[in-house]
Amino acid sequence: MSFQGQTEYEHKGPKPKKGILLVNLGTPDAPEPTALRRYLKEFLSDHRVVEIPRLLWLMILHLFILPFRSKSSAKLYASVWTDEGSPLLAITKRQGAALQQQLDADYAEGQLPVVIGMRYGNPSIKSALKSLAEQNVRDITVLPLYPQYCAATTGSTFDAIARELQSYRWVPSIRFINGYHQTPEYINAIGQSITNYIKQSGMPERLIFSYHGTPQRYLEQGDPYYCFCMQTTRLVVEALGLDNEHVISSFQSRFGKAKWLQPYTDVTLKSLAEQGVKRVAIICPGFSSDCLETIEEIEVENRDYFIDAGGETYDYIPCLNDSQTHIDMMHKLIKQNMV
Numbered sequence: 449m450s451f452q453g454q455t456e457y458e459h460k461g462p463k464p465k466k467g468i469l470l471v472n473l474g475t476p477d478a479p480e481p482t483a484l485r486r487y488l489k490e491f492l493s494d495h496r497v498v499e500i501p502r503l504l505w506l507m508i509l510h511l512f513i514l515p516f517r518s519k520s521s522a523k524l525y526a527s528v529w530t531d532e533g534s535p536l537l538a539i540t541k542r543q544g545a546a547l548q549q550q551l552d553a554d555y556a557e558g559q560l561p562v563v564i565g566m567r568y569g570n571p572s573i574k575s576a577l578k579s580l581a582e583q584n585v586r587d588i589t590v591l592p593l594y595p596q597y598c599a600a601t602t603g604s605t606f607d608a609i610a611r612e613l614q615s616y617r618w619v620p621s622i623r624f625i626n627g628y629h630q631t632p633e634y635i636n637a638i639g640q641s642i643t644n645y646i647k648q649s650g651m652p653e654r655l656i657f658s659y660h661g662t663p664q665r666y667l668e669q670g671d672p673y674y675c676f677c678m679q680t681t682r683l684v685v686e687a688l689g690l691d692n693e694h695v696i697s698s699f700q701s702r703f704g705k706a707k708w709l710q711p712y713t714d715v716t717l718k719s720l721a722e723q724g725v726k727r728v729a730i731i732c733p734g735f736s737s738d739c740l741e742t743i744e745e746i747e748v749e750n751r752d753y754f755i756d757a758g759g760e761t762y763d764y765i766p767c768l769n770d771s772q773t774h775i776d777m778m779h780k781l782i783k784q785n786m787v
């Protein structure tokens with residue numbers, strides 16, 4: 449076993465720096481079946497994501513999921529792909545650049561480098577950590593871009609960083625921000641998006657907070673994610689003084705046959721329309737960037753469910769993305785956590 453090191457290191461060398469690592473889920477390299485297969489294989493082989501006995505799951509994954517889903521998901525990704533590539537990656541890059549600009553105004557330029565890493569795919573966590581080490585960063589604040597802690601996302605980010613650092617001779621100091629679903633800055637940022645929407649379009653009959661789902665079993669086994677999602681909704685509702693009767697929290701992006709967190713977003717939309725609700729607005733506070741799951745699943749697929757069942761107006765309120773409020777929120781969160 450040999451460790452990665454910096455043999456050119458001088459004991460009287462440049463002053464060590466602090467740095468920031470922003471991590472998001474990751475995305476395929478291209479909207480094509482081969483790239484999707486590589487991405488889905490890495491993603492769905494993660495035991496934090498799919499908690500089924502290994503051997504059984506790997507057989508199902510390789511025999512039944514990858515051959516079919518790589519093709520169907522490639523088509524969906526092709527429908528959201530932009531000139532800058534996958535929306536998730538393009539937006540995360542912009543967030544990193546904007547945060548760097550803001551931090552450069554506080555510290556001397558280049559003193560506090562910001563790098564981005566993707567849990568699955570590229571740029572990898574390995575390359576992000578390497579880039580920080582090469583910039584002489586010895587103290588890293590990690591911000592996984594998931595407001596609500598979940599073992600499948602935040603926990604898995606921690607695993608990947610720890611695993612990579614096992615190969616380092618000189619392990620840096622690490623500060624890991626494991627969530628921010630209840631911070632006043634995040635609640636305020638989501639609240640502002642909703643207020644702007646209501647000012648422009650008026651209050652909808654129902655405002656839906658749609659979060660990415662997980663298997664129900666994860667909640668029963670102690671994952672706090674569900675409760676954190678509900679807490680986010682409650683805090684936003686309280687901050688804006690909204691009427692609870694008009695607000696619904698629901699869960700989207702179901703995968704597989706098991707029972708997932710409920711109510712399901714698609715079922716909720718169909719049933720609202722069937723009950724005669726004509727106008728809804730939907731926001732996805734658990735996603736820090738728009739991505740396949742919001743642009744395709746929420747803006748397109750779920751709109752169709754609502755309209756086809758008799759609904760008339762369906763408005764999607766975009767994610768915080770690289771808005772100034774979001775960058776200010778990240779800036780503050782990092783400064784509060786950095787010592």
Ligand SMILES: C=CC1=C(C)c2cc3[nH]c(cc4nc(cc5[nH]c(cc1n2)c(C)c5CCC(=O)O)C(CCC(=O)O)=C4C)c(C)c3C=C
Binds near residue numbers: 662738
């Ligand atoms: C926001 C938090 C997320 C949780 C929690 C989460 C759990 C989770 N996801 C899957 C399966 C898939 N998710 C996929 C896409 C996807 N998931 C998230 C976020 C969370 N996932 C994002 C941001 C994205 C979009 C990525 C992008 O490139 O735009 C996909 C891939 C797309 C597809 O084929 O449908 C899968 C598969 C599971 C099993 C899971 C379990 C807890």
Ligand SMILES: [Fe+2]
Binds near residue numbers: 660701
């Ligand atoms: Fe997902």
Ligand SMILES: [Fe+2]
Binds near residue numbers: 701740741745
């Ligand atoms: Fe989806």
